[in-house]
Amino acid sequence: MNRTNATLVRHASRALGVAALLGLALAATQLSAPVDANAQDETAAAVAVDPERGEKLYALCAQCHGENGAGNPMALAPSIAGLPQWFVEGQLKKFKNGARGTHFDDIPGMRMRPMSLWLKQDSDVVAVAEFVANMEKAEPVAILEGGDPEAGKAKYLPCTACHGQNGQGNQALNAPPLAGMSDWYQLWALKAFKAGIRGTNPLDTTGALMRPMSMTLADEQQMLDVIAYIGTLSGE
């Protein structure tokens, strides 16, 4: 190897080394960004939301809830696309503070709780909730069988007080829309409320309201009937 060649190789390998180091450093800042950036206290009111941030963060949610937010029963993840922002925010905060996902028998909730802890700052919760709320509603796959919507209509009457005649929900009463919610998830939620798996944590004050209501459904058949009826609602 002559001298010019040797110098060239030396320069090139040094440049490569520097590039690799820079790359590593960059990767490190990228990795730590969600944890450390703006770690100072933020009040929910003064949160500046970056719409691209919500989309980025949703990549994590998409692993179970799907790219389109239609949910995935195999991953115990309900449909979430188009849910109101206040509701998504509220539930994320409940998972974060342990009001949900910390009961011994709450198997789906325990999957969600650690994922919610990735959202280190209030602004992240708001950003991802906004992104989810702006997603186009996705029709979840119906997997329950044996529900009779006619029989469920009467049983749905007590639900209308909060969730509305058409299953549209009511923010003033902390009631989420039911139309468009995964049917298997509704069944799980009703059973969980009834069994005290949900709505019993002292921090879950809004969930506590649902617990006595779940008691109005005597057995699984009545739950299936109500869910079948909710499946016919427009949500408008």
Add this chain to the structure above:
Amino acid sequence: MIERYLEQVSTYAGDIDGLINLIAWFVGVWFLVAEFVFFYLIFKFRHREGHKGEYITGEEKHQKRFITIPHFLVLVCDIFIIIGAVRVWVDVKQTLPPADATVRIIGQQWAWSFVHPGPDGELDTADDIKTVESLNTEVGKVYHFQLESRDVLHDFSVPVFRLKQDAIPGRIISGWWKATKTGEWDIQCAEICGIGHGVMRARIKVQSAAEHASWMHENSPVASIASAN
């Protein structure tokens, strides 16, 4: 050496660290020796004007000594490592000292939940205490655990105990520990188990006898009903 960075809180943590140190010393010394020989040979046989490379077949005994001598020395080191490893394995994993209490540990995607025996000291009775993310134990007591998984492979790891045990769905795996001091430490999952693996954590509390008894009394479903009446 290791305890300077991570406390030792179980009776066998020192044995495990000793084994890691033993291997680190053997491997470390051999690494330095091998590097020294390499650089020495590179220097000795460097290119010089008037010296031609020599072709050797490497069959002569004195030519092979760089391989045969280290080979036998490494085997001797291996014997020490194997003796140490088997001794620790038998003490930690194969011998179950009699239990003072037994807890059930359940892994799932992505949380640890625990069943404590409650004041009666028996699992699967009405006074069992079920918790998520937090395991309460007493210092100086031999705990047996029954490790289960609700879905996929997990691994119950308590770094300060130097305890790691795979959880396998469909099986109940036994093991033990005896904590040597009170405090609160991390429980981790040490077997990749899905997207939430890295945040699947819990805490272990090692309490004094009095603290643990009052925790038990406050949290047992039966005890609290009894005291409410």
